[in-house]
């Protein structure tokens with residue numbers, strides 16, 4: 001780690017700490033208004049705790065799946081360059097490669113208004129296995145922005161190859177909630193969705209989603225603002241997106257959670273995945289030399305309902 005970068009991080013009240021995940025390290029920023037953690041292995045926002053609040057992001061105590069492509073469930077994993085199963089090779093992991101490699105810490109500083117800025121990057125040339133599995137050269141970048149009331153993630157993917165690059169993707173946010181069964185998602189009324197728990201049938205949402213403990217739905221042409229109303233933790237999370245056509249809602253529910261070794265039986269009660277995505281028919285291509293950005297902004301407020 002270069003010493004100037006470390007000094008910039010320290011000036012923000014930050015440090016690099018060893019993390020249990022894959023024996024790799026993480027960036028920890030402690031400010032009067034919040035604490036944030038960014039895991040370098042898998043390159044994602046792991047935790048964001050505003051002062052006096054519980055984490056906005058879920059953390060599983062389960063150590064996750066075994067092996068090179070074992071999954072753990074916390075924070076905002078990045079699914080890229082494919083969402084879901086990889087159809088051409090069933091040995092490839094679901095949800096792409098970006099969450100299985102170590103990212104590089106590249107910048108620490110502040111935005112003009114004082115918000116904290118951290119940047120991490122992953123390039124295909126950084127890892128021979130990445131180049132082998134996805135031969136088209138690319139560079140990914142995540143700019144994290146933190147203030148006491150919100151976090152933002154600006155994820156960009158550049159196609160450095162000379163051929164069009166097919167992409168489906170998600171910022172697969174594991175939001176922490178008090179009780180998934182008593183959590184509502186608003187903002188998707190009248191939106192059509194693919195119900196993956198019902199043979200992929202196409203349906204239309206009527207009103208809010210009033211219980212979030214068993215669902216696997218890809219909302220297409222989804223609006224760019226949704227809300228999670230958490231009655232138990234008495235807070236409302238307002239989620240705004242850019243560059244994303246699809247919104248995915250996922251929670252395995254009790255029975256499926258029990259069948260999984262990579263999460264604890266009760267985990268499903270404490271998260272709702274609301275994913276900022278381009279999935280299924282909304283996959284797209286990045287032209288040679290071009291890039292695409294996916295932006296997520298999560299703001300919290302007290303819920304007085």
Ligand SMILES: O=P(O)(O)OC[C@H]1O[C@@H](O)[C@H](O)[C@@H](O)[C@@H]1O
Pocket residue numbers: 071072073077094095172196216217248250275
């Ligand atoms: O890879 P993870 O974090 O275990 O998430 C898996 C889930 O991710 C969701 O995005 C999918 O729609 C589900 O079908 C899938 O089971």
